[in-house]
Each structure stands twice: as structure tokens, then as C-alpha cells.
Amino acid sequence: MSTTIPGFTYHRVPVADGVSLNAAVSGSGSPIVLLHGFPQTHLMWRHVAADLAADHTVICPDLRGYGASDKPAETDGSGYAKRTMAADVVALAHVLGHDRFALAGHDRGALVAFRAGLDHPGTITHLACLDVLPTLDMWDVLHGVTAAVGFHLYLMAQPPGLPEELIAAAPDAFFGHFLDLWTDDPSAIPADLRAAYLDACRAAVPSIVADYRASAGIDVTHDRVDRDTGNRLRMPVAVLQQDWGAALGFDAAALWSAWAPDLRHATVTCGHFMAEEDPAVVAKTLRELLAG
Known part of the structure; x- marks a missing residue:
């Protein structure tokens, strides 16, 4: 499996002091940035990106800390805040010539996209969050x-040291667990691509x-301030999710509506x-979100 998306041009883009992101770019038209989730890289968007590139400028970066992007050491607890990672994405688009753009994220990338929408409402035209x-x-x-x-959320929330040591002792078993458990169709992630994700x-x-x-930690603090002050997502928002609410006993659409007044919510x-x-x-x- 190639570690690139066919037909896309790759750029290494400086976005902050000492941090550059790896980004795949193709197409023309209104821009959309696609952010990957855990435990993956920008390659997870390969099918959707090729589709959208027919009439949009599509930008698929590896997030800070993932894939071929830089991985700065954490120092003060803010280096991997979603606010910091969202600023990376805005800087990336700006360097590539886009002051306003649509943004879609999956999993961890969706949390970065969510924060970008709250922090940069004049920049993000449309927002999509997946699962x-x-x-x-x-x-x-x-x-x-x-x-x-x-x-895994609780494990990696622990103070520095133990989580890193435990995961590094069996990384393929740890990350592979999620690649296997969270898919209903194993053929969607072929063996060579699975190996590329594990390598990354x-x-x-x-x-x-x-x-x-x-x-x-810091993300909770930032989100709580926004909730308490009434900051909401001002752009059209689409959310696609598995039916977590039925499984765990909550109304996912209602939770999202509290943050996104202009919401399109659907389950898959x-x-x-x-x-x-x-x-x-x-x-x-x-496409329906961007057309609205």
C-alpha cells in the first residue's frame, strides 16, 4: 500500500515554531480540509478525498504528532491541546492560500475540527464531525x-510515564486492537494499509x-469555558455517528444541538x-453540507 493518496501532491508546511505538517492536496474549487482520527493517518480519507477533489480543493494533513507530521515533545500540557492543533490547521490552510475553508474531522480529528469551529468562526465555513x-x-x-x-481514554489520561511505557511495550497489539474492534468490515482496511497505520x-x-x-485536562477546561459563556458553533454543522446513544443510553443529537444550532445529525x-x-x-x- 502506498503511503500517499494517488493524484495528490504532497507538501511539508510550517504551521508553528518548529512544527511542520505533512499534507496531501488535490483538486480545485472551494477548499475543504479533512482531518484523520486514531489510530490512523491522512490515508483514511483516500476514497472520500478523491471523490471531493472532482470539484473542491481537498487538503488532507497528518495532525501534529501523527503520521509524517512533526511530533514535538510535550512540555507544558498545551502542546497537544485541541486549541493548538486547531491553530495548526488554520495556519496550514492559510499557507496554502485559503483564509476560509470547510473542515471535516473523524475521531480525534473531529475534536480538533470542533475546537477550530469554536475558536475560528470567521474562518471555518462548514463543519463536519464523524463519530x-x-x-x-x-x-x-x-x-x-x-x-x-x-x-484507552482513562489509560492515556494518566500522568506521563506509565501509559507511554505500557503502550510502547506492545504497540502493535494496542493500536491493532482498535483497528480490529472498531470496524464492521475488515476488508475496508487492507493488511498493507493496516501495517502502514501501525508503523505510524x-x-x-x-x-x-x-x-x-x-x-x-486542558481541552476540558477550554470546552467548559465555551459552554459556560455560551460560545457555540456558528456555521452549518453535520454529524455522522454510530448509534452510540441507543447503546449507551443518551441522546447524541440533543448533545450536539446544544453546541450547534444549525445541525444535521445522522447515524450510520x-x-x-x-x-x-x-x-x-x-x-x-x-457534499450536502457544502451545498447548504
Whole structure:
């Protein structure tokens, strides 16, 4: 499996002091940035990106700390805050010539996209989030034995040292667990692509843990301030999710509506890796959002 998306041009783009992102770019027309999730790289968007590039400028970066992007060491707890990672994305688009753009994210990338929408409402024209809840809501709905599905959230929330050591001792088993468990269609992630994801994760254990640790710390603080002050997503928002609410006992659409007054919410029948398992549905959702 190639570690590039066919037909896309690759750029290494400086976005902050000492940090550059790897980004694949193709197409022309109104821009959309696609952010990957865990435990993946920008390659998860390969099908959807090729579809959208027919009439949009499509930008697929590796997030800070992932894939071929830089992985700065965490120092003060803010290096992998979603606010920092969102600023990376805005800087990336600006360097590539786009002051306003649509933004879609999956999993961790959706949390970065969510923060970008709150922090940069004049920059993000449309927002799509795939298979997450906002951070505050995520922690609120995990309780009792149902929280076992999110064991990795609690593991990587621990202070520096132990999580990194445990994961680094068996990285393929750890990251591979999620690639296997969260897909309903194993053929959607072929063996060579699965190996590429594992290679990328193996090289990024400290930064991946730092990303998750931020979601149990500084990201909660930032989101709580926004909730308490009434800051909301001002752009049209689309959310695609598995039916977590039915499984865990909450109303996902209602939780999202509290953050996004202009919301389109739908559930999917495929697994977590929906951009690979059902790219046609994801592309259709994004096209409908951009047309609205």
C-alpha cells in the first residue's frame, strides 16, 4: 500500500515554531480540509478525498504528532491541546492560500475540527464531525461498566510515564486492537494499509498519548469555558455517528444541538471507520453540507 493518496501532491508546511505538517492536496474549487482520527493517518480519507477533489480543493494533513507530521515533545500540557492543533490547521490552510475553508474531522480529528469551529468562526465555513461527542459530553456519558469501552481514554489520561511505557511495550497489539474492534468490515482496511497505520503509530506513542491526555485536562477546561459563556458553533454543522446513544443510553443529537444550532445529525450502519467502510455516505454527507 502506498503511503500517499494517488493524484495528490504532497507538501511539508510550517504551521508553528518548529512544527511542520505533512499534507496531501488535490483538486480545485472551494477548499475543504479533512482531518484523520486514531489510530490512523491522512490515508483514511483516500476514497472520500478523491471523490471531493472532482470539484473542491481537498487538503488532507497528518495532525501534529501523527503520521509524517512533526511530533514535538510535550512540555507544558498545551502542546497537544485541541486549541493548538486547531491553530495548526488554520495556519496550514492559510499557507496554502485559503483564509476560509470547510473542515471535516473523524475521531480525534473531529475534536480538533470542533475546537477550530469554536475558536475560528470567521474562518471555518462548514463543519463536519464523524463519530465523536464533544469532549465534555464524552466524559459525562461514560460511567459505570459502560465506560469500559473507553478504557484507552482513562489509560492515556494518566500522568506521563506509565501509559507511554505500557503502550510502547506492545504497540502493535494496542493500536491493532482498535483497528480490529472498531470496524464492521475488515476488508475496508487492507493488511498493507493496516501495517502502514501501525508503523505510524509505533513511531508516535508519546505524542498520541499527549493528544489523549490533553482531552482529560486542558481541552476540558477550554470546552467548559465555551459552554459556560455560551460560545457555540456558528456555521452549518453535520454529524455522522454510530448509534452510540441507543447503546449507551443518551441522546447524541440533543448533545450536539446544544453546541450547534444549525445541525444535521445522522447515524450510520457501518463501523467507526466510516470514511473507509462507507465512503459514499460520507462523501454524500459532506457534499450536502457544502451545498447548504
